[in-house]
Structures are given as C-alpha cells and as structure tokens.
Amino acid sequence: MKLGIQMRKFVAAAILALVAVPAAAVLRVDINSGIAAPMPIAVPAFATPAPAPTAAGSTGDLGRQVAAVIAADLGSSGLFKPLDPAAFTTNVGYGDVTKPNFGAWRTLAAQALVTGAVSVNPDGNITVACYAYDVFTSEELARQGFVTSAAGWRRAAHKCADLVYSRLTGETGYFDTRIVYVSETGPRTKRIKRLALMDQDGANHRFLTNGQNLVLTPRFAPDDQTITYMSYADNRPRVWLYTLGSGVQTALRPASGDFPSMTFAPRFMPGGGSMVFSMSAGGNTDVYRIDLGSRKVTRLTSAPGIDTAPSPSPDGSKIVFESDRGGTQQLYVMNADGSGQQRISFGEGRYGTPVWSPRGDTIAFTKIGGGQFRIGIMKTDGSGERLLTSSWQDEGPTWAPNGRVIMFFRTAQSGGATALWTVDLSGQNERKLKTPLDASDPAWSPLLP
Amino acid sequence: MLNRSMLNRPKLKTTVQLTLVAALIGVGACSTKKKDLPPPPPPASEPVVPPTATTPTKVPPPAGVQSTNIPGSTADFVAQAGSDTVYFGYDSYELDDPSRTILGKQAEWLARYPNITVTIEGHTDDRGTREYNLALGDRRANAAKNFLAAQGVDATRITTISYGKERPAVDGSGEDVWAKNRRAVTILVGAKG
Numbered sequence: 001m002k003l004g005i006q007m008r009k010f011v012a013a014a015i016l017a018l019v020a021v022p023a024a025a026v027l028r029v030d031i032n033s034g035i036a037a038p039m040p041i042a043v044p045a046f047a048t049p050a051p052a053p054t055a056a057g058s059t060g061d062l063g064r065q066v067a068a069v070i071a072a073d074l075g076s077s078g079l080f081k082p083l084d085p086a087a088f089t090t091n092v093g094y095g096d097v098t099k100p101n102f103g104a105w106r107t108l109a110a111q112a113l114v115t116g117a118v119s120v121n122p123d124g125n126i127t128v129a130c131y132a133y134d135v136f137t138s139e140e141l142a143r144q145g146f147v148t149s150a151a152g153w154r155r156a157a158h159k160c161a162d163l164v165y166s167r168l169t170g171e172t173g174y175f176d177t178r179i180v181y182v183s184e185t186g187p188r189t190k191r192i193k194r195l196a197l198m199d200q201d202g203a204n205h206r207f208l209t210n211g212q213n214l215v216l217t218p219r220f221a222p223d224d225q226t227i228t229y230m231s232y233a234d235n236r237p238r239v240w241l242y243t244l245g246s247g248v249q250t251a252l253r254p255a256s257g258d259f260p261s262m263t264f265a266p267r268f269m270p271g272g273g274s275m276v277f278s279m280s281a282g283g284n285t286d287v288y289r290i291d292l293g294s295r296k297v298t299r300l301t302s303a304p305g306i307d308t309a310p311s312p313s314p315d316g317s318k319i320v321f322e323s324d325r326g327g328t329q330q331l332y333v334m335n336a337d338g339s340g341q342q343r344i345s346f347g348e349g350r351y352g353t354p355v356w357s358p359r360g361d362t363i364a365f366t367k368i369g370g371g372q373f374r375i376g377i378m379k380t381d382g383s384g385e386r387l388l389t390s391s392w393q394d395e396g397p398t399w400a401p402n403g404r405v406i407m408f409f410r411t412a413q414s415g416g417a418t419a420l421w422t423v424d425l426s427g428q429n430e431r432k433l434k435t436p437l438d439a440s441d442p443a444w445s446p447l448l449p
Numbered sequence: 450m451l452n453r454s455m456l457n458r459p460k461l462k463t464t465v466q467l468t469l470v471a472a473l474i475g476v477g478a479c480s481t482k483k484k485d486l487p488p489p490p491p492p493a494s495e496p497v498v499p500p501t502a503t504t505p506t507k508v509p510p511p512a513g514v515q516s517t518n519i520p521g522s523t524a525d526f527v528a529q530a531g532s533d534t535v536y537f538g539y540d541s542y543e544l545d546d547p548s549r550t551i552l553g554k555q556a557e558w559l560a561r562y563p564n565i566t567v568t569i570e571g572h573t574d575d576r577g578t579r580e581y582n583l584a585l586g587d588r589r590a591n592a593a594k595n596f597l598a599a600q601g602v603d604a605t606r607i608t609t610i611s612y613g614k615e616r617p618a619v620d621g622s623g624e625d626v627w628a629k630n631r632r633a634v635t636i637l638v639g640a641k642g
Binding site: 187188189190191193214216217235237261262264265278280282283285306308309322324328329352353366368373393395396411413414416441 | 590615
C-alpha cells in the first residue's frame with residue numbers, strides 16, 4: 001500500500017520511477033541478468049558529529065574518503081552506477097544521515113542512497129555508521145556500525161559497501177577482501193617475481209618477498225593469515241608457507257624429513273588443516289595431500305602422466321584437478337581420498353587450472369584452443385560450459401569469495417606484459433586492476449571477518 | 450699447443466704451474482730493476498727511417514691469437530657435444546634424432562670426465578598453463594637424463610630442475626621463438642670455465 005501511495009505521489013515528478021519501481025516491488029539488483037542497466041546509487045560524503053582529528057586525518061576528510069571507497073567498490077561490480085558527487089545538490093549533514101532529503105536524490109534519479117557518519121571514540125578508534133535507503137520509497141534498507149582503528153578506515157568502508165551490495169543483490173559481498181599475487185618486472189628471459197599483497201581495490205599494496213627467488217602460484221589459507229606458494233629458493237623448487245603475521249617463511253616438509261623432488265601447485269583444503277599439491281618424480285607428476293599437523297603425506301593419484309592443479313570443493317569432499325592421462329590436459333574430479341576419479345571436460349581443446357567455486361556448483365578453468373587461452377566455467381559434472389573471456393592468453397582464475405566474480409591474469413601477445421583482470425559470471429564487466437608492476441597468479445582471500 | 454693428455458697428468462700440470470709462477474716472479478723482478486736503468490734504446494732490428502714518398506712504411510698485421518677450449522670446460526663440452534641444449538616439439542618430451550645425437554655426444558664427453566656432475570634444466574614455451582608447464586619441463590629434463598643414463602652416465606651424477614615457462618631463452622611470440630624455448634639444457638657442475 002505504502003509503495004502505491006509513493007508511486008502516485010512521484011509519478012509526475014520522476015518519469016524514471018515508472019521504469020524503475022514497477023519492475024520489482026522491492027529495490028533489488030538482479031545479479032543473474034547481467035548488467036544491462038546498473039542501478040544508479042548516490043554515496044554522498046559521510047558526515048561527522050563533530051570534526052575531530054584522527055591518526056588517519058580529520059573525520060571530515062575520512063567521511064569523504066569513506067564515501068569514495070564505497071562508491072568505487074559498488075561501481076567496480078558493474079551492478080551499480082555511482083552518481084558523480086559533483087552533481088549532488090545537497091550535503092548530508094550529521095542530522096540528515098538518518099533523515100535524508102529523498103526528494104533531492106530523486107531529482108538526480110538515484111535509486112539507492114548510502115549515507116553515514118564517521119566519529120572518533122574515546123579510545124581513539126573510529127566508528128563508521130552506514131545506512132542504505134531506497135530513494136523512491138524513502139525506506140531504510142540496512143544500517144550497521146563498524147568500529148576500527150583510524151588506519152583501518154578503508155576496511156570499514158569496504159564493510160559498508162558489502163552491506164549495501166548484500167542488501168541489494170541478495171548475495172554476500174566481496175569488497176572487504178585481499179589479493180595475493182605475483183608482481184613481475186624485468187625482461188622475460190630474466191623475469192624478477194615477488195609475492196605481493198593488496199586490498200581487493202589495489203590499496204595497501206605491499207611486497208612480501210624481495211625478488212631474489214623466483215616465486216609462483218600463491219594461495220590463501222582459509223583463515224587469511226597464511227599463504228602457500230612455490231619458491232625456487234636454494235634452487236630447490238618446492239612449496240613454501242608464509243605466515244603473514246610474523247613474516248616467517250618455511251618450506252613445506254613431510255614428517256619423513258623432506259620431499260625427494262619438486263613440489264608445486266599448493267592449495268589449502270577447507271578448514272586449513274591440510275593441503276593438496278603436486279610432486280614430480282622422474283617425469284611423472286601426481287597429486288598428494290599433506291596433513292599440516294602430523295605432516296603425514298597421502299598420494300591421491302597414481303596414473304602415469306601429469307596430474308596437477310588440484311582444487312577442493314568448498315565442503316572438502318571432492319577435488320577437481322587436471323590430468324593429461326587421456327592424451328591432453330583435461331579436468332577430472334575425484335573424492336578427497338583419491339577414489340572415484342572421473343573426467344568431466346569433453347569439449348574441444350585443452351582444460352587446465354580448475355578452481356572450484358566457493359558456492360560449490362561451478363568450476364572455473366583455463367581453456368586452451370583456437371590459438372587462445374580463455375577463462376571459462378562449467379558445472380561440476382562438466383555440463384553447461386561457458387567461456388567468459390576471449391584473449392591471447394587469459395589464465396589462472398580465482399574466485400571472489402561470493403562466487404560472483406573471477407579474477408585472472410592476462411598476458412599480452414606483443415611484449416608479454418601481464419596484468420590482473422576481473423570478469424563477472426555473465427562474462428561482462430571486464431576490468432583491469434591497477435598494480436605497481438606487471439602482475440600474474442592472483443588469489444582472492446576469503447571475506448575478512 | 451696444449452695437449453689434452455698432458456693437462457690431465459697432475460705432475461706435468463704442477464710443473465706448468467711452477468714455471469708460470471717463476472715467470473711471474475721474473476717479470477716482477479724486471480720491473481723493479483727498470484727503475485734504476487736509463488730508457489731502453491730503440492730496437493736495433495728496426496732502423497728508424499722517416500717515411501718518404503718513395504719508401505712507404507710497411508706494417509704487418511699483429512700476430513694472430515685464438516682462444517682455445519680448455520678440455521673439461523663448459524666450452525669444450527659444448528664444442529664436443531655440438532650443443533648443451535636439445536629441443537622439443539609442442540607439448541612433447543620426445544627426443545628426436547638430432548637430440549639423441551647431441552645427448553649421445555654429451556654422454557661420451559661425460560664419460561671422459563667422471564668427476565663432473567650435471568644439472569639438466571627443463572623448459573617450455575609460454576603457450577601452456579603455469580603448473581602444467583612445470584610438470585612438462587620436469588618431463589623434458591627427465592627424458593634427457595634417462596637418455597644420458599642409458600648411455601652409461603651414472604644417474605647419481607645427474608640432477609634435474611624444471612623451470613616450466615619461467616626462463617625462456619628467447620623473448621617474444623610465434624613458433625620460431627617457442628621452438629627455441631622448448632628445451633633441455635645440460636649444465637656442468639664442478640667444471641671450470
């Protein structure tokens with residue numbers, strides 16, 4: 001009833017309302033139909049009850065920066081169209097945060113509005129209050145406060161963006177996340193590679209290793225506190241672990257002392273208590289599992305050929321991997337104990353680097369064929385294959401924790417420059433991430449707690 | 450002219466080294482003496498005659514000096530075997546005839562120098578996914594290793610390492626470039642030069 005009254009009230013003023021509201025009684029972004037019409041959303045600068053200094057600048061400055069980060073997050077999804085703050089006709093003062101002037105925002109054709117405030121707590125931490133509104137119904141959709149150190153203000157902004165994304169799409173957000181990847185520089189014949197860590201939007205970038213040793217294929221532990229990767233330290237290519245809190249790096253070793261040959265392609269199992277990886281011995285490569293407590297190693301595959309790139313299902317019951325046992329690189333699924341190995345990819349070309357979706361129903365992969373490397377997805381039984389990108393060399397997919405966005409790296413045909421890109425599940429909204437140097441082998445963290 | 454068998458006889462080698470040391474000492478002594486002596490006179494064999502229009506100065510080219518591969522060196526290994534590198538087809542670790550010939554000569558050479566060990570590096574082109582290529586590089590290195598072992602080189606003298614697509618020999622793109630990057634390289638360990 002309320003919706004109907006509101007509709008009649010504004011139909012004369014805003015023709016757009018006719019288009020936007022009848023489509024759905026509840027303001028919602030339909031995430032499955034792609035991004036033909038991203039939702040216009042306004043994120044004015046967050047207010048402050050009293051301007052005050054913090055370790056990261058004044059609350060007034062933080063209010064503007066928080067709003068900018070939220071707008072950038074939502075815009076990067078392709079599902080929202082943040083309106084240009086230069087067009088805003090009204091400021092949202094502290095008293096307006098919970099009582100915004102909806103008429104002014106309707107005039108700008110905003111469908112959703114995010115307001116909020118930044119305040120300093122007695123202990124020096126800050127509170128970022130976040131509110132989301134349906135502009136046409138003047139209804140509040142969500143509200144949440146986030147307390148963090150002043151230095152952590154970006155995380156509060158990402159949390160607010162995740163709240164808005166979640167409320168309007170019905171999906172969990174993915175903005176408060178990090179990316180570990182391999183930063184590349186120098187000629188390709190003597191490429192220098194470093195592990196690097198950054199926020200999902202490229203902020204807070206830092207190098208984890210100094211480039212002295214070749215490093216490859218980092219992956220997060222489920223708790224986000226440890227990274228596993230491959231390093232050529234001491235000319236011994238093998239799997240390493242990097243503890244982020246301490247910076248300590250250790251080679252992964254079994255209870256028996258050491259692995260006899262190259263270990264690579266490491267991934268954590270759900271829960272983080274064990275890992276899967278590959279080991280090559282005498283030209284034969286198989287998938288193994290190691291318990292991180294007992295360091296007991298179990299061999300999961302034994303077929304002659306290359307079995308590698310294992311990726312566990314989110315419930316840990318199954319593992320998808322690639323094998324050339326049938327002649328060329330193809331995808332196989334097995335139970336977590338190695339039993340029941342079954343091929344799932346049967347299309348033309350080769351399939352590699354499978355990654356099980358966090359939602360459990362989809363597998364992303366690299367497809368090689370027709371002179372291209374492309375990122376694709378299929379159901380876990382191999383049906384419903386769809387290719388999402390088309391380029392000279394797209395490789396190494398990694399899922400956003402909500403399973404809606406895939407990051408990968410793209411190598412240019414000419415010059416060989418590498419960069420990180422994202423694409424959504426509809427194959428739309430391809431975006432290149434900004435990194436200080438060339439970039440490859442991205443891995444998306446879980447949603448931070 | 451250095452003789453391979455001479456160099457390999459420790460006693461003679463020592464003699465050569467001693468002679469060299471003596472020669473170096475002699476040079477040092479000479480230079481010390483020079484300080485006390487007047488400048489040397491011009492060589493008597495070449496009379497100083499200013500060039501004239503009718504008698505041009507003839508200058509012969511400098512005496513030729515060519516470097517030679519010391520037996521047991523990497524350069525000698527490459528020269529004797531024909532190459533330290535064998536190449537592979539796309540996604541293949543099969544050794545073709547030219548590769549077998551080269552590896553056969555590498556094995557002959559290694560038989561002459563039993564104290565030298567080798568590391569075989571396996572490499573791929575960049576037209577494969579990273580982890581698959583690490584495994585493929587391992588296959589290529591092991592294909593070369595197994596061939597050398599079959600030719601009588603003790604397998605304990607041979608280690609392998611795969612670089613996958615991480616260390617191409619040639620930068621670029623296209624079949625010519627990729628063919629040069631799909632390779633196994635035999636690196637001598639414990640050899641000088």
